[in-house]
Amino acid sequence: MSIDIETARRVAKLARIRVEEDDLPALAGEFNTILGFIEQLNEVDVEGVEPMTSVTPMRLKRREDVVTDGNMQDRILSNAPDAREGFFAVPKVVE
Amino acid sequence: MSELSKLTIAEARDRLRNGDVTAVDLTEACLSEIDGAGALNAFVHKTPEIALERARTADDRIAAGDAPAMCGIPVGIKDLFCTEGVASQAASHILNGFRPEYESTVTRQLAGAGAVMLGKLNMDEFAMGSSNETSTYGDVVNPWKVDGRNLTPGGSSGGSASAVAADLCLAATGTDTGGSIRQPAAFVGITGLKPTYGRCSRWGIIAFASSLDQAGPMTKSVRDAAIMLQAMAGHDPKDSTSADLPVPDFEAMLTGDIRGKTIGIPREYRMDGMPDEIEVLWAKGADMLRDAGAKVVDISLPHTKYALPAYYVIAPAEASSNLARYDGVRYGHRAKLSQGDGVTEMYEKTRAEGFGAEVKRRIMVGTYVLSAGFYDAYYNRARKVRALIKRDFDAAFDQGVDAILTPATPSAAFGLGEMAEADPVEMYLNDVFTVTVNLAGLPGIAVPAGMDRQGLPLGLQLIGRPWEEGDLLNTALALETAAGFVAKPDKWW
Numbered sequence: 222m223s224i225d226i227e228t229a230r231r232v233a234k235l236a237r238i239r240v241e242e243d244d245l246p247a248l249a250g251e252f253n254t255i256l257g258f259i260e261q262l263n264e265v266d267v268e269g270v271e272p273m274t275s276v277t278p279m280r281l282k283r284r285e286d287v288v289t290d291g292n293m294q295d296r297i298l299s300n301a302p303d304a305r306e307g308f309f310a311v312p313k314v315v316e
Numbered sequence: 317m318s319e320l321s322k323l324t325i326a327e328a329r330d331r332l333r334n335g336d337v338t339a340v341d342l343t344e345a346c347l348s349e350i351d352g353a354g355a356l357n358a359f360v361h362k363t364p365e366i367a368l369e370r371a372r373t374a375d376d377r378i379a380a381g382d383a384p385a386m387c388g389i390p391v392g393i394k395d396l397f398c399t400e401g402v403a404s405q406a407a408s409h410i411l412n413g414f415r416p417e418y419e420s421t422v423t424r425q426l427a428g429a430g431a432v433m434l435g436k437l438n439m440d441e442f443a444m445g446s447s448n449e450t451s452t453y454g455d456v457v458n459p460w461k462v463d464g465r466n467l468t469p470g471g472s473s474g475g476s477a478s479a480v481a482a483d484l485c486l487a488a489t490g491t492d493t494g495g496s497i498r499q500p501a502a503f504v505g506i507t508g509l510k511p512t513y514g515r516c517s518r519w520g521i522i523a524f525a526s527s528l529d530q531a532g533p534m535t536k537s538v539r540d541a542a543i544m545l546q547a548m549a550g551h552d553p554k555d556s557t558s559a560d561l562p563v564p565d566f567e568a569m570l571t572g573d574i575r576g577k578t579i580g581i582p583r584e585y586r587m588d589g590m591p592d593e594i595e596v597l598w599a600k601g602a603d604m605l606r607d608a609g610a611k612v613v614d615i616s617l618p619h620t621k622y623a624l625p626a627y628y629v630i631a632p633a634e635a636s637s638n639l640a641r642y643d644g645v646r647y648g649h650r651a652k653l654s655q656g657d658g659v660t661e662m663y664e665k666t667r668a669e670g671f672g673a674e675v676k677r678r679i680m681v682g683t684y685v686l687s688a689g690f691y692d693a694y695y696n697r698a699r700k701v702r703a704l705i706k707r708d709f710d711a712a713f714d715q716g717v718d719a720i721l722t723p724a725t726p727s728a729a730f731g732l733g734e735m736a737e738a739d740p741v742e743m744y745l746n747d748v749f750t751v752t753v754n755l756a757g758l759p760g761i762a763v764p765a766g767m768d769r770q771g772l773p774l775g776l777q778l779i780g781r782p783w784e785e786g787d788l789l790n791t792a793l794a795l796e797t798a799a800g801f802v803a804k805p806d807k808w809w
Contacts, residue, residue, distance in 0.1 A: 224684075236636065236683040237643075237660070238676055239668035248680070251740060255681055258741045259694065261625045265701050272699035273706050275557075276513050276757030276782045282556050296417040300647035309645050312658050 224252040320345035321483045325389050325540040328486055332378050332388045339374035339388030342486070343367050343432050346390040349484045350434060355809040358469075358479040360395060360453045361403045361436040370432045377430055385567070386547045387430025392479045392488035395436045396443055397423045397531075398520040402433075406522040407451035408441045410670025411648040420520025421552045422489065422531050429547040434485050438475030441672045442639065443496055443524045446746035447735060448474025450674045455732050458504055459805040462770045467729040470500030470746075476534045477504040481805060487535040487544050491521060493528045494627055495750025498762035501534055502724035502775025505764040505803060507792070508534045509541045510750075512782050513757035514559035516545075517552030525634035526557075528627075528754045538763065538793045542566035545785060561783060569786035574794045575609030580717035584620035585749060587726065594723045594774065597766045601721055601776045604798035605791070615717060617708040622701050623752040624744060629685050629698035630755075635675075636682025642670060677740065706756040713781050719791045722749050724762040724775035749777060759785045761792045764801040773803065 224232075229249040233240040240248060294307055303310040320342050323331070331337045347367060350359050367390065374388035398404045398416035405411030419427070427433065441450040447468040448456040456474040458467040459482040469478040473490035477500035480488050490497035492510035501508025509532045516531040523529060533544035546567065551560040581602055586595070606612045644650035644666030651665035671679070685694035712720065726748055735743050753760035759782070762775040776795065780788030 228684075229680075232680050232684045232687070235687060236676075236680045237640075237663040237667055238671065238679065239664040248677075251677060252681065252684065254739050254741055255628060255677075256684075258744075259625045259629055259685075259698075262622060262629070262694075262697050262701055265619070265622055265697075265704065267697055267700035267704070270700040270703050272696065273703040273755075276706075279514075279559070282553070282560065284553070293417075297646075299417060300414050302644060302648070302650035311645055312653060312662055314659055 224249045224256065321349045321485070323486060324536045325386070325486050325543050326537065328389055329385050329543070333383065339371040339378065339432060340368065342388065343371040343390045343434070346434055346485050353482055353484050353809050356457050356459060356478050356482055357454055358438055358456055358475040358482070358484060359392065359435045360438045360475065363402055363433055363435045366402070367432050367434050370427065374430045374432060384429045384547065385543045386426060388432065389486050390432040390434050391426065392434050392437045392476060392485040393423055394473055394476050394489050394491060395439050396491050396522045397489060398522065399423055399433065399436065403436060404522070405648070406442045407439045407453055408670065408672070408675065409452040409649060410642045410667070414647045418520060421517035421554060422521065422548045425550065426547050431547065437479055437488055440472035440474065441675050442522070442635070443472040443491055443493055444635070444674050444678055445471040446495070446499060446743055447471050447732070449732060450672050452672065457732065458729050459809065460504060460729060460772055461805070461808060462772060466732045468503065468732050470503035470729065472496040473500050473534060477501055477506060480504070480506050480534050480536060482809065487533060487540055489531060489548070490534045491529055491531045492754065493524050493631060494754050495747035497532050497534060498750045498760055498777060499725050499746055501762040502764070502773070503729040505773030505801065506534060506536055507538055507541050507761065507763055507796070508532065509545060509761045509785070509789070510753065510759060511545060511549065511785055512759045514557050515549045515759070515783070515785065517550070517555040517558045519552055519554040523638040525631040526638060527634060528631060538789055538796045539567060539570060541761065542570055542789045559783070564786050566786050566789055569790055570793050571790060572793050572797055574605065574791050577610040577718045577791060578716050579605050579610045579612045579791070580615035580712050580720045581612060582615050582617045582620065582720060582722060584617050585722045587748065590726060593768045594726065597774050597776065598721070598723050601765055601795060601799070604795060605721065608794045608798060613717065615712045615715070615720070617712065617752070619701065619704045619708050620752060623705055623755055624748055626698040626701040626705065627747070627751045627755060628681070628744060629694050630702065632678040632682030633686050633695050634682070636679045636686060639675070639679055642667060674740070702755045705752055709756045709758060718781070719788055720779040722777045722779065724749060724777040728768045728770065728772035728774055753779055758782055759788050761788060763792050763795050763799065765795065765799040766801065767803060773801070
């Protein structure tokens with residue numbers, strides 16, 4: 222699998238990271254190096270193998286589906302780059 | 317005064333209880349060492365007021381006879397741990413200015429045990445790196461030098477490693493996703509323990525790869541690792557993957573007696589091009605354990621060579637998902653927007669400005685391997701290979717192996733900047749001996765065991781059975797005792 226500039230552009234878009242047009246060829250090159258390294262995994266016979274889920278058999282904890290926390294609007298918003306009137310503020314989304 | 321910062325946790329505890337030092341004395345000694353060690357760039361947010369306040373409280377507790385082992389012990393905290401009201405930014409520009417409204421479970425437990433936080437420690441950005449050169453705060457410098465060159469302390473817990481080795485604090489927290497506690501510990505000649513996945517709560521630790529991340533202690537001795545782990549470990553309802561298992565008294569399990577134990581030597585860890593010094597040290601380590609009464613056997617972990625490629629699918633995949641939250645809306649940096657920019661431009665510009673090159677690379681690799689059409693070919697295949705790697709370890713333990721001995725790193729510390737021209741994969745090879753342990757979720761410990769020809773520390777790694785950190789620490793104690801590593805870097809900073 223070889224990554225071309227178009228694929229690099231698409232991946233950057235999916236990841237929501239702006240990459241300047243001039244930087245795309247180098248990025249594609251790095252992807253190819255890393256993916257070339259990963260390709261080794263194709264040598265392994267994984268037929269019938271289930272993906273690992275835990276270190277030792279363990280059932281995920283369950284709890285009642287109830288609210289256990291909340292009522293801290295000020296603290297939630299305290300680190301926001303732009304908070305107004307009790308909300309996170311972002312650029313206009315809908316025209 | 318500066319002698320006090322050189323104490324181990326165990327020594328300081330005993331002297332605090334005897335009343336011949338106070339927590340305030342210890343804390344002031346460390347704060348003064350930190351102020352004089354700017355050249356190491358290890359502490360990036362200092363918290364002297366919090367430290368002295370906690371030290372005074374600790375002295376009161378000790379006087380009242382209510383003193384757990386960590387009470388009054390000054391420690392450094394990796395910047396990855398959220399600490400209430402104190403900058404916590406994973407060494408990333410994207411979290412500039414972030415002051416959490418909450419405390420991570422591990423640091424809350426340490427504080428509850430009376431430990432004194434001195435400040436936050438430098439690291440690789442989002443714990444992605446093996447040389448502490450990806451931090452927004454700049455490189456951390458290893459206190460060990462050769463020919464006047466600045467060396468890396470390793471990564472990602474490079475600030476923790478450098479601070480403990482240079483006696484700026486008695487111990488530090490680290491986190492380990494692919495080797496980030498053990499590799500830096502080995503590079504600076506200290507002890508670093510990655511517990512079993514689930515032993516310490518991940519709640520409040522800024523996430524990198526959630527199925528691999530685990531916090532652990534970085535200390536001056538194996539005994540200190542046992543004491544500090546005790547305070548960090550335990551079930552936490554806020555982390556559904558934390559294990560609801562009793563936490564044994566780890567220090568009480570340190571007898572140093574390993575007679576009758578079986579130590580496995582995995583043949584697949586003998587890598588092509590491995591420096592002969594590493595091979596010699598490894599063989600010496602096996603001899604030390606044999607002389608201490610253990611049986612040393614050759615074992616096979618056949619899928620070892622696939623661990624790094626599997627890791628470099630799984631870790632970036634999880635990172636791309638975890639780091640999606642940095643969008644410039646809820647916390648940290650937001651890019652200045654141009655007229656007409658909408659939310660998409662806000663995301664793209666914020667993330668382009670906020671993340672460093674290595675982090676961006678890993679997010680995008682993760683995005684690619686999870687994208688439609690490649691999910692099975694890359695991600696699911698890597699998860700299955702991971703199961704096979706774990707199966708290799710299970711088979712060794714089923715044969716009666718109690719612990720596995722390997723080198724900790726493929727080399728001693730290298731120079732800062734030396735890998736600048738290397739491709740990313742060459743840097744990834746630093747984790748070749750440690751990453752299998754994260755994939756299998758096992759406990760692993762790096763113990764300083766010798767020096768290379770240049771006079772730099774080298775470490776050995778012991779890998780234990782799941783949840784048996786106590787037994788692993790005991791084997792590590794036997795290795796530590798036999799190796800007798802006491803060297804310290806000459807102070808130049």
